[in-house]
Amino acid sequence: MSETNTFTINDLNRVRRLAYRGHYDRATIYPIVDEALICHVGFVQDGQAIVIPTIHARVDDTIYLHGAPASRLLKLAATSEKLCITCTLLDGLVLARSAFHSSMNYRSAVLFGSGRLVTDYDEQWLVMEAITEHVAQGRWADVRRATDKEMQSTKFVAVDIETASAKVRTGPPGDDEEDYALPIWAGVLPLALTPSAPIDDPRLMTGVTAPKNVSEYRR
Numbered sequence: 001m002s003e004t005n006t007f008t009i010n011d012l013n014r015v016r017r018l019a020y021r022g023h024y025d026r027a028t029i030y031p032i033v034d035e036a037l038i039c040h041v042g043f044v045q046d047g048q049a050i051v052i053p054t055i056h057a058r059v060d061d062t063i064y065l066h067g068a069p070a071s072r073l074l075k076l077a078a079t080s081e082k083l084c085i086t087c088t089l090l091d092g093l094v095l096a097r098s099a100f101h102s103s104m105n106y107r108s109a110v111l112f113g114s115g116r117l118v119t120d121y122d123e124q125w126l127v128m129e130a131i132t133e134h135v136a137q138g139r140w141a142d143v144r145r146a147t148d149k150e151m152q153s154t155k156f157v158a159v160d161i162e163t164a165s166a167k168v169r170t171g172p173p174g175d176d177e178e179d180y181a182l183p184i185w186a187g188v189l190p191l192a193l194t195p196s197a198p199i200d201d202p203r204l205m206t207g208v209t210a211p212k213n214v215s216e217y218r219r
Ligand SMILES: Cc1cc2nc3c(=O)[nH]c(=O)nc-3n(C[C@H](O)[C@H](O)[C@H](O)COP(=O)(O)OP(=O)(O)OC[C@H]3O[C@@H](n4cnc5c(N)ncnc54)[C@H](O)[C@@H]3O)c2cc1C
Pocket: 012, 013, 014, 015, 016, 017, 018, 088, 090, 104, 106, 107, 108, 109, 110, 164, 165, 166, 167
């Protein structure tokens, strides 16, 4: 963890348009990263920009990724010094009176860092636990632990965050003054990721029921 709680603003992470929506403090950025179930990892291969969605987990100033050893994402992420990871939470549709001012309420984070292959066995276990817990808090205590063979057939990558930003939009539409006199519905349609009732695996052992961290799942 760095000594200050705010990332230095530089040319890479400075939010330019509607700059007042930009945030650079960990206290704003990290809850977005932690609430987002997935991230998108951007990297450049042979001059081509590529963005791939994947599961992540954050531990302090590090984002962990894992997956199949053959994954291009993980191969390149493990050696790339210029990765960009984004996390996006959609909070609502902002339906303005005009198409121009229609927007979305959101909390998004953009993180920059370099990747490294996680080879230390203890750190690999930390990643397994962090990702399992990121997806469903409390699940680590319930799942069968990975075998050595499963650990060996998983690639673990750490992305140490060097700088980051968040952008947050909240509130109603910002229509042009003259448009408020128009008889057009305007407002916010809130959106949230909410689970439905759990569906038992057809091969579930008789008598086994969903634990509370599943039946009462919340992000
Ligand atoms: C759900 C959603 C919908 C959006 N829809 C639109 C749209 O339709 N049109 C549009 O112009 N913009 C949209 N945005 C905003 C968009 O993400 C950029 O913020 C916008 O393009 C302006 O970027 P910029 O030119 O100021 O910064 P850029 O020069 O593109 O970026 C400079 C730096 O600012 C930071 N930054 C920029 N945007 C974000 C962000 N969203 N979150 C965190 N850090 C950021 C990054 O560190 C980046 O490297 C949307 C954002 C979200 C999350």
